[in-house]
Amino acid sequence: MGEGKADIGDILQRAAELNISRRSLLKGGMALGGLLALSGCSMLERSYYKSTPAIAEGPAQEFLSACPRNCFDTCSMVVSVKNGVIRKVAADPRNTFTGNSLCVKGYAYTNKVYDPNRIKYPMMQTPRGSGNWKRISWDEALDTIGKKILDLKDRYGSTLPVCMNKYSGNFNIWHYCVEGLMNSLGHISLVMGTPCWPAGIDAQGYDYGFMWNTDPEDFVKTKHFMLWGVNPAWTSIHTMKFINKAREQNGAKLVVIDPICTATASKADLYIQIRPSTDGALALGMARYILDNNLHDRNWLEKNSKGFPEFADYLKKNVTVDWASKTTGVPKSVIEQVAREFATAKPACTWIGYGFQRHINGGQSVRNVDALAAMTGNATRPGGGANYGHLATWGFNYHAMVMKQPEGSIGVESPDGKMTHRNINMNNFGRMVLEAKNPPIKMLWTACRNTVSQDPDAPIVKKALDSLEMVVVVDHSFTRTAQMADIILPTTTHFEHPGVNVSYWHYWIAAVEKCIEPLYESKTDLEIAWALSKKMNQLQPGSCTYPTEGTLAEWTEKEINDGINKLFGIKGWKDLAKKGPQKAHFPNPGYSDNKFKTPSGKYEFVSETAAKDGHPALSLYKEPMPIPKDYPIRFITPHSRTAIHSQFQHNPWMMAIFPEPYLEIHPDLAKEKGIREGDMVRVYNDLGEVRIKAKFTRVVPKDVIAGYENWFWKSDFNLNNTVKAIPADMGKRNTGNPGIAFHDNFVNIEKA
Ligand SMILES: Nc1nc2c(c(=O)[nH]1)N[C@H]1C(S)=C(S)[C@@H](COP(=O)(O)OP(=O)(O)OC[C@H]3O[C@@H](n4cnc5c(=O)[nH]c(N)nc54)[C@H](O)[C@@H]3O)O[C@H]1N2
Ligand SMILES: Nc1nc2c(c(=O)[nH]1)N[C@H]1C(S)=C(S)[C@@H](COP(=O)(O)OP(=O)(O)OC[C@H]3O[C@@H](n4cnc5c(=O)[nH]c(N)nc54)[C@H](O)[C@@H]3O)O[C@H]1N2
Ligand SMILES: [Mo]
Numbered sequence: 001m002g003e004g005k006a007d008i009g010d011i012l013q014r015a016a017e018l019n020i021s022r023r024s025l026l027k028g029g030m031a032l033g034g035l036l037a038l039s040g041c042s043m044l045e046r047s048y049y050k051s052t053p054a055i056a057e058g059p060a061q062e063f064l065s066a067c068p069r070n071c072f073d074t075c076s077m078v079v080s081v082k083n084g085v086i087r088k089v090a091a092d093p094r095n096t097f098t099g100n101s102l103c104v105k106g107y108a109y110t111n112k113v114y115d116p117n118r119i120k121y122p123m124m125q126t127p128r129g130s131g132n133w134k135r136i137s138w139d140e141a142l143d144t145i146g147k148k149i150l151d152l153k154d155r156y157g158s159t160l161p162v163c164m165n166k167y168s169g170n171f172n173i174w175h176y177c178v179e180g181l182m183n184s185l186g187h188i189s190l191v192m193g194t195p196c197w198p199a200g201i202d203a204q205g206y207d208y209g210f211m212w213n214t215d216p217e218d219f220v221k222t223k224h225f226m227l228w229g230v231n232p233a234w235t236s237i238h239t240m241k242f243i244n245k246a247r248e249q250n251g252a253k254l255v256v257i258d259p260i261c262t263a264t265a266s267k268a269d270l271y272i273q274i275r276p277s278t279d280g281a282l283a284l285g286m287a288r289y290i291l292d293n294n295l296h297d298r299n300w301l302e303k304n305s306k307g308f309p310e311f312a313d314y315l316k317k318n319v320t321v322d323w324a325s326k327t328t329g330v331p332k333s334v335i336e337q338v339a340r341e342f343a344t345a346k347p348a349c350t351w352i353g354y355g356f357q358r359h360i361n362g363g364q365s366v367r368n369v370d371a372l373a374a375m376t377g378n379a380t381r382p383g384g385g386a387n388y389g390h391l392a393t394w395g396f397n398y399h400a401m402v403m404k405q406p407e408g409s410i411g412v413e414s415p416d417g418k419m420t421h422r423n424i425n426m427n428n429f430g431r432m433v434l435e436a437k438n439p440p441i442k443m444l445w446t447a448c449r450n451t452v453s454q455d456p457d458a459p460i461v462k463k464a465l466d467s468l469e470m471v472v473v474v475d476h477s478f479t480r481t482a483q484m485a486d487i488i489l490p491t492t493t494h495f496e497h498p499g500v501n502v503s504y505w506h507y508w509i510a511a512v513e514k515c516i517e518p519l520y521e522s523k524t525d526l527e528i529a530w531a532l533s534k535k536m537n538q539l540q541p542g543s544c545t546y547p548t549e550g551t552l553a554e555w556t557e558k559e560i561n562d563g564i565n566k567l568f569g570i571k572g573w574k575d576l577a578k579k580g581p582q583k584a585h586f587p588n589p590g591y592s593d594n595k596f597k598t599p600s601g602k603y604e605f606v607s608e609t610a611a612k613d614g615h616p617a618l619s620l621y622k623e624p625m626p627i628p629k630d631y632p633i634r635f636i637t638p639h640s641r642t643a644i645h646s647q648f649q650h651n652p653w654m655m656a657i658f659p660e661p662y663l664e665i666h667p668d669l670a671k672e673k674g675i676r677e678g679d680m681v682r683v684y685n686d687l688g689e690v691r692i693k694a695k696f697t698r699v700v701p702k703d704v705i706a707g708y709e710n711w712f713w714k715s716d717f718n719l720n721n722t723v724k725a726i727p728a729d730m731g732k733r734n735t736g737n738p739g740i741a742f743h744d745n746f747v748n749i750e751k752a
Contacts, residue, residue, distance in 0.1 A: 164191060169450070172499035452483075633705055
């Protein structure tokens with residue numbers, strides 16, 4: 001990692017040595033009455049829309065911050081504080097990707113921090129799910145948890161009955177302390193993988209060696225955009241600025257391919273309403289047209305690629321534009337037109353969204369789109385690229401994570417004879433917890449994660465939680481998962497501690513300064529790790545190797561190394577905080593030097609690595625999932641404008657502007673089912689059901705309905721009640737487990 005550019009190989013190897021999951025590095029029915037009475041919320045609920053503290057007098061002080069949510073944009077922010085109270089959160093324009101504005105969620109931070117429904121104290125619920133919450137002290141909470149871990153270790157001879165599920169609540173670097181803490185207890189049942197982007201990572205791994213998107217600020221150079229299953233008008237609003245600039249300055253054309261006419265699609269020059277999960281056929285149909293019309297970049301292909309002749313041969317024998325048109329539902333003339341325009345515009349930029357690859361053929365479809373970008377010479381052209389994401393700025397020390405197990409810790413034997421954690425697939429979490437044997441799973445520690453809300457198979461996840469002896473949730477919100485906990489531990493927001501953040505999309509780094517004191521009795525995840533380790537060692541010396549003290553400032557500084565310093569032109573975290581956000585200076589962003597990390601060192605149309613992993617070596621077409629007879633309607637559940645997953649939407653300001661979820665339904669389908677606009681609709685399949693209000697719209701085709709994943713305060717609306725844990729085709733190589741086909745979700749509907 002000496003050069004600062006994260007060598008993912010190094011990081012993964014280091015993680016593997018320490019038995020830390022790859023996923024940790026890769027985006028790594030409570031009854032309310034009782035609770036509200038205890039926490040003082042009943043009073044606060046009455047002033048629901050006035051939740052920020054009274055105006056504080058005195059001079060404002062400004063602090064640097066960065067939004068640590070799992071989002072492309074990872075905005076740099078400036079926070080104004082008066083008398084210890086946050087008054088304003090604004091964009092930091094020194095980060096030129098962030099520019100002058102935040103998103104609707106960023107501006108709602110003052111409300112999120114002071115949300116009256118924040119978890120304020122450690123609390124215990126007896127019995128679980130009853131709503132009978134009691135405030136307890138930190139000492140009692142940690143003592144109870146520590147004794148349970150030791151009891152399980154005693155009964156089963158190892159810490160394998162302890163399971164940990166963490167994902168993307170907070171991407172501040174030292175938040176990997178959660179993995180570190182668990183690693184320090186011994187080998188556990190570790191939830192590995194990611195629900196987010198794994199199929200695409202593996203796909204780009206086969207083609208490029210590893211994903212590495214071009215600098216999105218370079219989108220201004222582009223002449224032609226093809227956005228495949230990505231909705232930046234909601235999910236990356238800052239990238240839209242650069243797309244719009246290219247349209248103004250270069251007359252760039254914007255093509256959007258999505259089964260839903262999204263907010264992004266509505267602004268496009270050309271919107272292609274594709275049949276879901278058939279994008280591979282569109283890409284290959286375009287490729288065939290480009291080949292037939294000699295519009296491919298022979299020069300680039302000869303020098304920089306491997307296997308193009310085989311790919312061309314496949315196209316000639318197996319692909320026609322007619323076939324592509326029939327498969328995708330896109331008219332032949334449109335395929336031909338867009339193929340010609342894409343191949344002749346230089347540079348042409350392709351952006352593959354994460355929503356795109358959440359299908360059983362998602363990874364293979366990414367390879368098909370990659371191939372299209374490569375054959376036109378756009379794979380590495382500045383302002384071009386087949387852009388997906390990157391980890392090139394993530395070369396930190398992971399000091400908070402890298403911990404060793406106690407001596408003699410017993411785990412699962414890996415093929416090379418080493419002890420490791422037991423791999424619990426994040427994308428099949430519920431079932432794997434229920435089915436774990438020898439030893440069974442008995443306890444769950446979860447932080448930065450809302451499994452009941454965000455994971456597929458929600459009804460099975462609930463059963464799994466019910467089956468455990470203890471569930472511990474560290475969070476600031478009373479999430480659905482928290483409602484099923486025995487113990488909840490209140491944690492800080494990023495305004496209450498220092499930290500450091502980078503993005504998996506843009507190239508900036510930003511320091512996070514502590515702006516205010518931790519609210520109520522909340523502690524950072526890192527302080528919780530120190531405190532639990534201390535408690536464990538009091539209860540049984542040597543039972544936890546995690547350090548027991550430190551300062552947050554020191555631990556933040558310890559994440560920075562020479563490589564990071566060099567890459568960003570800084571001298572440690574303090575210097576970064578002094579200078580403000582900094583941008584990485586890569587000599588070869590997005591493989592613009594055409595040096596790939598594949599075995600051949602070239603772009604690979606034919607990948608032996610893919611073949612070794614059981615996939616086609618060639619970038620050929622993979623069929624979508626057949627539509628089940630009893631459940632003929634596809635239910636797509638993408639991301640919401642007013643939330644990051646289960647965060648923000650439930651906060652008072654957001655509830656005020658957007659109080660309830662809606663189901664997008666085509667009027668013709670609604671008519672067939674006897675549903676009127678505004679009716680409650682029961683959406684169901686053999687897994688479960690969800691009830692949502694119908695909103696008539698023609699943005700969805702007749703055989704597709706859409707609802708946006710979200711958590712509304714006091715609502716039991718959960719889209720994942722119907723989403724089954726069906727694996728995507730790829731993801732295991734780089735993230736430990738395959739991705740999840742969220743959008744191969746089939747249901748039926750009726751008036752509720
Ligand atoms: N406001 C907001 N921003 C976010 C997030 C959020 O929750 N809210 N989440 C962040 C995270 S973690 C992520 S992963 C990203 C996700 O960012 P995106 O990938 O932009 O968003 P998604 O909503 O997952 O999916 C985008 C689109 O994929 C489409 N899609 C589904 N199946 C297909 C298909 O077969 N073909 C094609 N062409 N399109 C298809 C959906 O209709 C949807 O419009 O956004 C990040 N930014
Ligand atoms: N149906 C459907 N489901 C999906 C998706 C979809 O498109 N459709 N998208 C999937 C994707 S792409 C993703 S990335 C996942 C996201 O899944 P998660 O990562 O679970 O989602 P979040 O709701 O962002 O965050 C989880 C929790 O972290 C908490 N949190 C925030 N900051 C901190 C902190 O500092 N410490 C601790 N301990 N907790 C904190 C939040 O309050 C929240 O409750 O969801 C997936 N689920
Ligand atoms: Mo995600």
